[in-house]
Amino acid sequence: MAGHSKFKNIMHRKGAQDKKRSAQFSKLSREITVAAKMGMPDPDMNPRLRAAVNAAKAQSMPKDNIQRAIDKASKGDAENYEEVRYEGYGPSGIAIIVEALTDNRNRTATNVRTAFAKNGGNLGASGAVSHGFERLGLIEYPGSVGDEDKVLEAAIEAGAEDVQSDMGDGDENPGSHQIWVSVDALHEVARELEKTLGEAEGVKLAWKPNLTVDVDADTVSTLMKLVDTLEDDDDVQTVWGNYEISDEVMETLG
Template sequence: MGRAFEFRKERKFKRWAKMAVQFTRLGKEIAISVKEGGPHPENNARLRTAIQNAKAVNMPKDRVEAAIKRASEKDSKGYEEYVYEGYGPHGVPVLIETATDNTNRTVANIRSYFTKSGGSLGKTGSLDFIFQRKSIFRFLATDEMNEEELELELIDGGLEELYVESDEEGNDVFVVQTSFEDFGNMQRLLEEKGIETTSAKLERISLSHTALSEEQAADVLKLIDKIEEDDDVQAVYHNME
């Protein structure tokens, strides 16, 4: 009984911690979107996407509105977006997207994570041959949706690939992939068709993969976990199989 209680307690804590990280990252994305295109989602596609992503992870509406309001104030701090690239343990390439109000702090932290793990921070663009930026949209599959029909309907939006995966609750989710440049085209098409996405993001897709043993993979995952704990980090990508 005691062990079961502790296990449930630990799972709940991890879920809350994960949610807190998601809210922080989405708050930054909202702030950057407002600074970039204004506080009105109907006229700001990036903000509209950020709000939709926040809704998908149950970020409270008042928290979203507060983030928009703060970012709209003239004296509010702005965030700059930077990408850091390097090689972790066992030569695994790792790419990190950040949003920061202190670049000196961010780069110092990122460099220390790589150094302490036996890896090294590289030059910007050094991993362009491994990671390709793609537009990825996800939405829940319904009984009315037919994969073949969807493929035909989404071609005009720049569809490159359509497949089904399962989310954390075991629900079937359609995943739509387009080029980086077609993000806006696909977003508009999905909105026109009344399809509500659970996430819409620009993600890094690895063009090659590195095979590791369990022990080696554990070394890399330890580095990734450390990086993801950093408040300035928005996303981390690697090419482990």
């Protein structure tokens, strides 16, 4: 899940993602292999690989699985995956960006187009919606690392551009911190933050919307079905959107 929305939106999705852990591991492995193949197989020397490994660790992916994915690239027996981006509109004109790693562009394009068409949206041309987003680096921490002031101070010291904190209400909903940085500074800032906040849950390139759209109760169900369908596709790595969903609207999903 990668839309611009509140923490409970993510928590709504978490249960479903937990049930699909093996599929999630497969996607994480694919990103690790591609990152290792494109650069050095050492995470300390390859920022993209380091980010992929950190993401895998955050999802409790076993160390053996991570190492196998790296070794697969090192041995030269990895599939040739291509990075592809799709852009389109969901229900009520919500802007959606889909990032994929695929070994078959025709298959992936067909699946993505079908997902949009069956869930109140339509796939657009390249550049159709990305002009409404900013390409940035995103560093994610759970709310348990500290309050808003602590994270804000650490982020400023590390050279971040913006911080969005959504503090939770207990152990089951610890909240989260999203720290936004320039693309070029992503891994440098992440390293600095590790010194004060520990290892991040996620370090990645992201699409941050310039303006967000509030989703109403009539739209949220179809939107979530579209995002779910896209994320269920094996080739899709991330889905970004310009939507904001309030707690009240999320509660209508049950």
